[in-house]
Amino acid sequence: MATAGGTPAAAGDNLKRLTDLYRMMVRIRTFEETALEAYKAGEIPGPLHVSFGQEAIPSGVCASLRTDDRLTSNHRGHGHALAKGADAATMYLELYGREGGYCRGKGGSMHIADFSVGMLGANGVVAGGLPIAVGAAQGLKLLKSDAIVVCMFGDGATNRGPYLEALNWAAIYTLPVLFVCEDNGVAAHTETRTVTAGEGPAARANAIGVPAVTIDGNDALAVEETAARLVAEIRAGRGPRMIHAKTYRWCGHTATDAAAWRDPKQVEAAKTRCPIARLKAVLIERGVAAASLDDISSAARDEMQTGRAGAHAAPWPGMASAFEDVQDAGAVHG
Amino acid sequence: MVETTLVEAGRLAVLQEMRRDPRVWVLGEDVGRGGLWGQYRGMLEEFGPERIVSTPIAESTIMGAGLGAALVGTRPIIEMRMFDFVMCAMDELVNQIAKVRYMFGGQAKPAVVVRMPHGMWRNSAAQHSQMLEAWFAHLPGVVVVAPSNAEDEAGLLVSAIRSDDPVLFFDPKDLWLAPGAIADGEIAPIPFGKARHARQGDALTIVTWSAIVPNVLAAADQLTSEGIKVDVLDLRTIWPWDQDAVAASLARTKRLLVVHEAVEVGGFGAEVIASMIDRLGPSAIKVAKRLGAPRIPVPFAPPLENEVRISPAKIVAAAKAAMA
Ligand SMILES: Cc1ncc(C[n+]2csc(CCOP(=O)(O)OP(=O)(O)O)c2C)c(N)n1
Numbered sequence: 152m153a154t155a156g157g158t159p160a161a162a163g164d165n166l167k168r169l170t171d172l173y174r175m176m177v178r179i180r181t182f183e184e185t186a187l188e189a190y191k192a193g194e195i196p197g198p199l200h201v202s203f204g205q206e207a208i209p210s211g212v213c214a215s216l217r218t219d220d221r222l223t224s225n226h227r228g229h230g231h232a233l234a235k236g237a238d239a240a241t242m243y244l245e246l247y248g249r250e251g252g253y254c255r256g257k258g259g260s261m262h263i264a265d266f267s268v269g270m271l272g273a274n275g276v277v278a279g280g281l282p283i284a285v286g287a288a289q290g291l292k293l294l295k296s297d298a299i300v301v302c303m304f305g306d307g308a309t310n311r312g313p314y315l316e317a318l319n320w321a322a323i324y325t326l327p328v329l330f331v332c333e334d335n336g337v338a339a340h341t342e343t344r345t346v347t348a349g350e351g352p353a354a355r356a357n358a359i360g361v362p363a364v365t366i367d368g369n370d371a372l373a374v375e376e377t378a379a380r381l382v383a384e385i386r387a388g389r390g391p392r393m394i395h396a397k398t399y400r401w402c403g404h405t406a407t408d409a410a411a412w413r414d415p416k417q418v419e420a421a422k423t424r425c426p427i428a429r430l431k432a433v434l435i436e437r438g439v440a441a442a443s444l445d446d447i448s449s450a451a452r453d454e455m456q457t458g459r460a461g462a463h464a465a466p467w468p469g470m471a472s473a474f475e476d477v478q479d480a481g482a483v484h485g
Numbered sequence: 486m487v488e489t490t491l492v493e494a495g496r497l498a499v500l501q502e503m504r505r506d507p508r509v510w511v512l513g514e515d516v517g518r519g520g521l522w523g524q525y526r527g528m529l530e531e532f533g534p535e536r537i538v539s540t541p542i543a544e545s546t547i548m549g550a551g552l553g554a555a556l557v558g559t560r561p562i563i564e565m566r567m568f569d570f571v572m573c574a575m576d577e578l579v580n581q582i583a584k585v586r587y588m589f590g591g592q593a594k595p596a597v598v599v600r601m602p603h604g605m606w607r608n609s610a611a612q613h614s615q616m617l618e619a620w621f622a623h624l625p626g627v628v629v630v631a632p633s634n635a636e637d638e639a640g641l642l643v644s645a646i647r648s649d650d651p652v653l654f655f656d657p658k659d660l661w662l663a664p665g666a667i668a669d670g671e672i673a674p675i676p677f678g679k680a681r682h683a684r685q686g687d688a689l690t691i692v693t694w695s696a697i698v699p700n701v702l703a704a705a706d707q708l709t710s711e712g713i714k715v716d717v718l719d720l721r722t723i724w725p726w727d728q729d730a731v732a733a734s735l736a737r738t739k740r741l742l743v744v745h746e747a748v749e750v751g752g753f754g755a756e757v758i759a760s761m762i763d764r765l766g767p768s769a770i771k772v773a774k775r776l777g778a779p780r781i782p783v784p785f786a787p788p789l790e791n792e793v794r795i796s797p798a799k800i801v802a803a804a805k806a807a808m809a
C-alpha cells in the first residue's frame with residue numbers, strides 16, 4: 152500500500168497535478184458541507200447522502216479520465232459527479248428540485264447525471280449501476296471507441312447478484328471497465344463485515360477473473376497512482392480491473408441519520424486519517440505555500456455558496472415539465 | 486406476398502434492420518446458436534460475435550447492459566429467452582430502463598427492444614407460460630407490443646428497433662410456427678397504437694391481442710355462420726392502444742367483449758372497458774364483458790392446461806352471452 156509520505160514519483164513529481172487533486176477534494180468536501188447546511192435549513196427536499204471522508208476516491212480515480220470516458224455512480228454520488236466534471240451550481244439546482252437543474256428537477260440528489268461530461272447517472276438502487284456500466288463499455292467497444300467506463304459502488308453492493316454478474320460479464324468480453332468499490336465498511340446501518348462471507352470484495356473480484364487491488368482510499372496519492380496505472384491497462388485493451396478502496400463514512404447514512412449505534416471514538420479516529428489533511432501535509436512538505444491552499448478553500452466556499460444561493464432563488468420547474476420526457480409513443484395518455 | 490411463419494417474419498425484420506443500421510445488435514442467451522426458436526438463425530455468421538452476443542445466464546445484466554449500451558448510442562435488442570425470466574431483471578427494466586429518460590430530465594435515450602416470448606406453449610407449466618403484459622401497460626416510460634401474426638410481428642419489430650422509446654415486445658410463442666405472409670421486399674414499419682380491423686360486423690365489438698387472436702377469429706367465423714357478425718379489433722400494441730378504433734366500433738355495436746389469454750382479474754381488458762365507459766358514457770354501452778383466464782397459475786397436465794385456455798367455444802359462448 153502506498154502511503155501519502157512515500158508515494159511513487161510518477162504522481163508526486165507533478166505539483167500541479169497534486170494541487171488539482173487537492174482542489175477537487177476540497178470542492179467535494181465543501182459541496183457536501185454546503186448541501187448539508189442547506190438540508191438542515193429545510194431548503195433541500197428528499198433524501199441526501201453525503202460523502203465526508205471519502206473525497207480522495209472519486210478525485211483520484213477521475214484524475215486519469217477523459218471527458219468522453221463514462222462513469223456510473225450510486226446514491227452517494229455528489230463527489231463522483233463533481234470529479235467527472237459536473238458543474239456544482241447545476242447540481243445544487245437539482246438538489247433543490249429547481250428549473251435548470253441537471254434533471255430539470257425530476258431527479259434530485261440520487262439521480263444526478265451529466266451526459267455531456269460522461270456522467271451516466273447516480274442510482275437509487277444499490278448495485279444498479281454495475282450492469283449499466285458493463286453495457287456502456289460493450290457499446291463503446293462496438294462503436295470502436297477507446298473510451299472507458301468507471302463504475303463506482305459501495306461495499307454494500309458486493310452482496311447483490313449484479314456484482315457477480317457484471318464482473319463476470321466484463322471479464323468474459325474483455326471490456327474496458329474500472330470497477331471502484333468505495334468500502335467505507337458500512338451499508339446503511341449495518342457493518343458490512345458482519346453480513347459478508349469470505350475475504351471481501353477484492354477476493355471475490357479476483358476469483359471471477361477481474362484483477363483487483365486493495366488500497367487505502369484515504370490516501371489520495373495512492374488512489375491517483377493506482378487509477379492511472381489501471382486506466383492505462385484498461386485503455387490498452389487488457390480488460391476490466393478493480394480498485395477496492397478502503398475508507399470511512401464520517402457521517403450517518405443520510406442527512407437525518409445520526410448513526411447513534413456507532414462508537415463516537417471510531418469516528419474521531421477516522422477523522423485523524425482525513426484524506427484532505429493528509430494531502431495538504433504532503434503539498435506543504437513539497438513547498439506549496441499554505442496561503443495558496445487557503446485560496447483553494449475560499450474559492451471552493453465562494454463557488455458553493457454562490458451555487459446554493461442561486462439554487463435557493465431559482466424558480467420551480469414549470470408544471471408542464473412533469474409530463475415531459477416520459478416516452479415518445481403514448482406519452483401519458485395512450 | 487411471401488409465405489412465411491411468424492418466427493421467420495421476425496427474423497427477417499431483425500436481419501433487415503441490422504443490415505440497415507450498424508448500431509443495432511442482439512444480446513441474450515444462445516442467440517449465437519440462433520435463439521431458442523431460430524429467431525436469430527444465421528445471424529452470427531453474418532454479423533459476428535460483437536453484434537450477436539451470446540451471454541451468460543445473467544438476466545439482470547442482460548437487461549442492464551442493454552441499457553448501458555443504449556446510453557452510449559447503440560440500439561440493442563435484448564432477448565429474454567422466455568418472458569418469465571424477466572422477473573430476474575425487473576430492477577433493470579422497471580427502475581432503470583423505464584425511468585432514465587424522465588429521471589435524468591431527458592438526457593438519456595434508452596432505445597432498447599426487449600423481446601419476451603410469452604404465453605402458453607406445449608405444456609410448459611407455471612413458470613414458462615405467463616402472460617403479464619398488463620403489468621407493463623401500467624408502467625410509465627415503455628411501449629408494449631403484442632402481435633398475433635407474421636406480418637405484424639415483422640412490421641412492429643421494425644418500428645420497435647427504430648423507436649427511441651424502450652419497447653417491450655411480447656412474441657406470442659404459441660404462434661411461432663403459425664403460417665402467414667409478409668410483403669415482398671422491404672418490411673415497412675407498422676405504427677404503434679393502430680389496431681388491425683380483423684373482422685367486420687355490427688353485432689358486437691371484440692377487442693383482443695397476441696396469441697389468442699386466432700381463436701377469436703375462429704369464434705368470429707363460427708358466429709358469422711350463425712348469422713352474428715362481430716367486429717374484431719386486434720390491438721397489436723397495448724400501450725399506446727387504439728382507443729379511437731375501439732370507440733368507433735362501439736359507437737356502432739354498443740356491445741364490448743375483451744378477450745385475452747392473461748388472467749382476467751386486473752388484466753388489460755379491465756382498462757379497455759373502463760376507458761370506453763369514461764369516454765363514451767355508461768349509457769352508450771349496453772354490455773361490457775371480459776373473457777380471460779381464471780386467477781390460477783398455468784397448470785401442467787394437458788387437460789388442466791386446456792381448462793385455462795380460452796378456446797373458440799368459450800369465446801363463442803361469451804359473445805352470445807354479451808348479445809343476450
Ligand atoms: C437494492 C437496494 N436495496 C436497499 C437499498 C436501501 N439502501 C440505500 S443505500 C444502502 C446502503 C448501501 O451501502 P453501500 O453500498 O456500502 O454504500 P454507502 O452508503 O456505504 O456509500 C441501502 C441499504 C437500495 N437503495 N437499493
Ligand SMILES: [Mg+2]
Nearest residue numbers: 305306337338
Ligand atoms: Mg458502504
